[in-house]
Amino acid sequence: MMLARVADSLYWIGRYVERAEHLCRLSDVMLTATLDRTESATQIARIALAAVGDPDDAGKARNPYEAALALVLDREDPGSVASSLGLARENARQVRDQITTETWERLNLIHLRMSDPDAARAFADGSQAFLHETIADLHLFKGAADATMSHGEGWRFLLLGVYLERAQLIGGLLEVCFGDRKRRAITDHSALTSLLRMACALEPYLRVYTADMQPRFILEFLLLDEDFPRSVRFCTARIEEHLTSISRHVEATGVSGPDRLAGRLRARLQYADIGEVQAGGASAFLGAVLDECAAVHRQVYETFVAYTLEQRLPA
Amino acid sequence: MKLGIVQGEAAARVTAGALPAIGPNLPYDEMRDEKGVVRPHYAALAERIDTLSADELGERQRTLERFFLLQGITFTVYGAESTTERIIPTDLLPRIIAAEEWKVIEAGLTQRLKALNMFLADIYSGQQILMDGVVPRDLVLSAPSYRREMQNLFVPHQAYANVCGSDLIRQEDGQFAVLEDNLRVPSGVSYMLANREASKRVFPGTFRGAGVRPIDRYPDLLLTTLKSMAADWRPNPQVVVLTPGVYNSAYFEHAYLARLMGVPLVEGRDLVVHDNMVYMRTTTGLRRIDIIYRRVDDDFIDPLTFRRDSGLGSAGLFNAYRAGNVVICNAPGTGVADDKAVYAYVPAIIRYYLGEDAILPNIETFLCREPAQLSHVLANLDKFVVKAVGASGGYGMLVGPHSSKAQQDEFAAALTADPDNYIAQPTIQLSTAPCLIGDEIDSRHVDLRPFILSGEKIVVTPGALTRVALRKGSLVVNSSQGGGSKDTWVLTDKKDLQP
Numbered sequence: 001m002m003l004a005r006v007a008d009s010l011y012w013i014g015r016y017v018e019r020a021e022h023l024c025r026l027s028d029v030m031l032t033a034t035l036d037r038t039e040s041a042t043q044i045a046r047i048a049l050a051a052v053g054d055p056d057d058a059g060k061a062r063n064p065y066e067a068a069l070a071l072v073l074d075r076e077d078p079g080s081v082a083s084s085l086g087l088a089r090e091n092a093r094q095v096r097d098q099i100t101t102e103t104w105e106r107l108n109l110i111h112l113r114m115s116d117p118d119a120a121r122a123f124a125d126g127s128q129a130f131l132h133e134t135i136a137d138l139h140l141f142k143g144a145a146d147a148t149m150s151h152g153e154g155w156r157f158l159l160l161g162v163y164l165e166r167a168q169l170i171g172g173l174l175e176v177c178f179g180d181r182k183r184r185a186i187t188d189h190s191a192l193t194s195l196l197r198m199a200c201a202l203e204p205y206l207r208v209y210t211a212d213m214q215p216r217f218i219l220e221f222l223l224l225d226e227d228f229p230r231s232v233r234f235c236t237a238r239i240e241e242h243l244t245s246i247s248r249h250v251e252a253t254g255v256s257g258p259d260r261l262a263g264r265l266r267a268r269l270q271y272a273d274i275g276e277v278q279a280g281g282a283s284a285f286l287g288a289v290l291d292e293c294a295a296v297h298r299q300v301y302e303t304f305v306a307y308t309l310e311q312r313l314p315a
Numbered sequence: 316m317k318l319g320i321v322q323g324e325a326a327a328r329v330t331a332g333a334l335p336a337i338g339p340n341l342p343y344d345e346m347r348d349e350k351g352v353v354r355p356h357y358a359a360l361a362e363r364i365d366t367l368s369a370d371e372l373g374e375r376q377r378t379l380e381r382f383f384l385l386q387g388i389t390f391t392v393y394g395a396e397s398t399t400e401r402i403i404p405t406d407l408l409p410r411i412i413a414a415e416e417w418k419v420i421e422a423g424l425t426q427r428l429k430a431l432n433m434f435l436a437d438i439y440s441g442q443q444i445l446m447d448g449v450v451p452r453d454l455v456l457s458a459p460s461y462r463r464e465m466q467n468l469f470v471p472h473q474a475y476a477n478v479c480g481s482d483l484i485r486q487e488d489g490q491f492a493v494l495e496d497n498l499r500v501p502s503g504v505s506y507m508l509a510n511r512e513a514s515k516r517v518f519p520g521t522f523r524g525a526g527v528r529p530i531d532r533y534p535d536l537l538l539t540t541l542k543s544m545a546a547d548w549r550p551n552p553q554v555v556v557l558t559p560g561v562y563n564s565a566y567f568e569h570a571y572l573a574r575l576m577g578v579p580l581v582e583g584r585d586l587v588v589h590d591n592m593v594y595m596r597t598t599t600g601l602r603r604i605d606i607i608y609r610r611v612d613d614d615f616i617d618p619l620t621f622r623r624d625s626g627l628g629s630a631g632l633f634n635a636y637r638a639g640n641v642v643i644c645n646a647p648g649t650g651v652a653d654d655k656a657v658y659a660y661v662p663a664i665i666r667y668y669l670g671e672d673a674i675l676p677n678i679e680t681f682l683c684r685e686p687a688q689l690s691h692v693l694a695n696l697d698k699f700v701v702k703a704v705g706a707s708g709g710y711g712m713l714v715g716p717h718s719s720k721a722q723q724d725e726f727a728a729a730l731t732a733d734p735d736n737y738i739a740q741p742t743i744q745l746s747t748a749p750c751l752i753g754d755e756i757d758s759r760h761v762d763l764r765p766f767i768l769s770g771e772k773i774v775v776t777p778g779a780l781t782r783v784a785l786r787k788g789s790l791v792v793n794s795s796q797g798g799g800s801k802d803t804w805v806l807t808d809k810k811d812l813q814p
Contacts, residue, residue: 001597001598001599002598003579003595003596004585004596004597005585005596006579093566095580096387096567096571096574096580097570097571097573097579098574101386104386104387108387153598157598249598250599250600307600312600312601313589313601314601
């Protein structure tokens with residue numbers, strides 16, 4: 001049992017933090033790849049920008065540094081890293097009594113660095129180092145939450161936000177790379193490596209598939225791997241796990257809870273076969289997965305946060 | 316707690332023009348006696364400071380500020396380019412109170428709150444004290460803080476003001492006196508606790524040796540006090556803290572207390588009143604609430620009973636309270652007992668209910684509603700501190716000796732037009748304590764706000780918030796007017812120490 005508003009805030013902290021980490025990683029990969037002035041470098045920049053929802057703008061892809069700077073520090077853009085972290089921290093402030101001091105301090109520290117007037121200079125001095133540090137700090141935040149918060153309802157809402165956001169972000173990235181048949185297929189070795197880096201998947205991939213870079217293997221790994229924490233399948237399993245635990249306490253009559261949707265989504269990925277996915281078109285499969293993620297999000301709201309009072313008033 | 320200027324600005328103003336000391340008497344120095352000798356209870360700290368260089372002190376001050384920044388004990392400054400977080404000015408040198416002095420304070424505060432609670436119980440029932448003419452009837456019944464809605468409502472243990480934060484000052488002769496009773500929603504207790512955390516980090520050695528009385532039981536005692544207000548038939552009463560929300564300047568404190576008590580921090584929008592019961596919206600549906608420690612002013616707790624335009628409380632809350640289904644702490648209407656005009660009668664109130672003399676004296680107060688006293692005040696505006704009865708936070712106030720002729724004329728006109736609204740007190744030289752200003756140690760005026768809890772019994776926490784007027788010579792300690800704060804060490808009586 002916890003306040004609906006508090007659950008909502010914790011859920012969004014999870015989402016914003018995950019989003020910020022993903023954006024940092026995309027920016028980092030984009031900046032590193034474009035150090036080489038090759039054609040695949042531009043392609044990588046385009047993938048990264050398309051994956052964050054930027055319209056396919058050739059101009060931006062040709063100026064990756066400016067694009068990354070805006071992606072990370074532009075406070076006018078509500079989707080930037082700085083804005084996401086600001087929102088995460090604002091939510092944390094509103095539920096300051098619900099998170100441990102250790103967890104709060106991590107997030108507060110990241111936010112303070114991001115909103116420091118000197119942040120732009122630090123980014124210019126060494127953007128990769130800046131991004132690398134931010135990602136490491138975000139890992140520390142998650143570690144502090146894991147190590148110091150009670151693994152009860154609040155913590156589960158936080159992780160629900162993390163995994164739902166991650167499933168949608170990785171799903172979105174895969175859709176950009178494999179969904180659109182009109183787009184030129186990615187075959188270039190360095191582009192494929194960069195794609196894996198965007199999902200922080202290069203090293204785990206190598207251990208499974210060796211250095212054999214095949215688009216089909218990459219899709220399989222990022223979509224269906226059971227153990228890799230950024231595969232869509234792994235995320236959906238965690239979403240189901242947390243939702244099942246959270247839903248135990250709700251006696252909502254006549255409401256089909258989000259745990260049912262989450263179970264179906266998990267099953268869809270658990271029993272999928274990469275051959276069938278590709279035969280039916282990766283686009284259709286990814287589209288269905290993303291739609292179901294959105295449905296889980298809506299259902300979470302209707303069940304736990306924005307329910308109507310009539311259903312819950314004592315008789 | 317209102318937020319004001321920050322440390323850097325305060326330091327800058329000192330150089331711009333320090334105000335001369337005023338009045339016939341020199342202020343009482345907390346650390347040194349008239350001969351300049353360090354008082355015994357300050358000896359250990361004075362020794363420690365002497366061994367530290369300016370750099371080391373500065374380094375410790377920065378450690379302290381970083382602690383506050385990390386904890387998020389900050390307020391937001393909205394600038395044109397970017398928004399930044401500033402901490403509330405905090406001084407690293409603790410203010411120390413000797414054990415025997417604290418005994419007087421503790422006894423005096425207990426006595427005072429006991430009498431004020433009895434006064435409130437009387438005012439909101441038979442009004443015997445008004446019939447006996449001890450306090451003027453119209454003074455009480457016409458006060459905006461008097462809540463007719465509270466009439467004849469049962470309050471357990473007669474504990475109307477469950478949390479009280481009294482403002483004490485030390486006069487020139489070294490005696491503590493009460494300047495103000497805060498019985499509504501007093502704030503600052505989180506700064507008392509956070510300052511303590513910080514000073515343990517900054518002066519661990521001195522702290523260990525000094526025998527400082529612990530204050531960390533405050534959240535626990537607060538919870539016990541709140542629970543003692545519950546009806547007997549509700550086992551495990553659900554306690555919540557009600558906050559106006561994240562934009563309130565004391566929000567940090569609300570979250571801090573909720574976290575340390577382990578109870579939910581709710582906002583008005585989390586509450587639902589149905590059938591005179593109060594519920595909160597949780598993830599598993601609605602859950603009944605028994606006790607609300609509200610940090611929202613009377614006016615805003617229930618738009619149906621009080622201010623209609625308030626969105627901070629919950630509609631129907633007051634009726635649920637009247638029906639006995641929920642307890643609101645502090646009780647609405649306690650403000651009538653900390654009214655600045657009623658203040659003048661507190662010694663009489665103590666004598667009336669307890670048959671005792673007040674242990675802690677009042678500051679001499681002139682009520683402008685009395686024509687004779689008004690003319691005396693008008694003739695001596697340059698010597699008095701004039702306060703509007705309804706105002707707080709250091710606003711609506713004239714400090715005579717520091718004021719210009721124009722300001723005095725302005726107040727003279729206001730006093731003549733609406734004398735009921737003003738009181739005047741002689742300008743008291745608040746005592747001074749050493750503070751780190753820039754790189755140097757200098758004296759600043761301080762006051763003392765201890766916190767008193769009253770439920771089944773009255774408990775005074777052995778500690779306080781010491782507020783500091785950071786501007787040199789200034790007597791205004793309110794954080795909205797350039798005030799800061801520092802930790803306050805109440806020492807253990809050597810006799811009470813374990814051998």
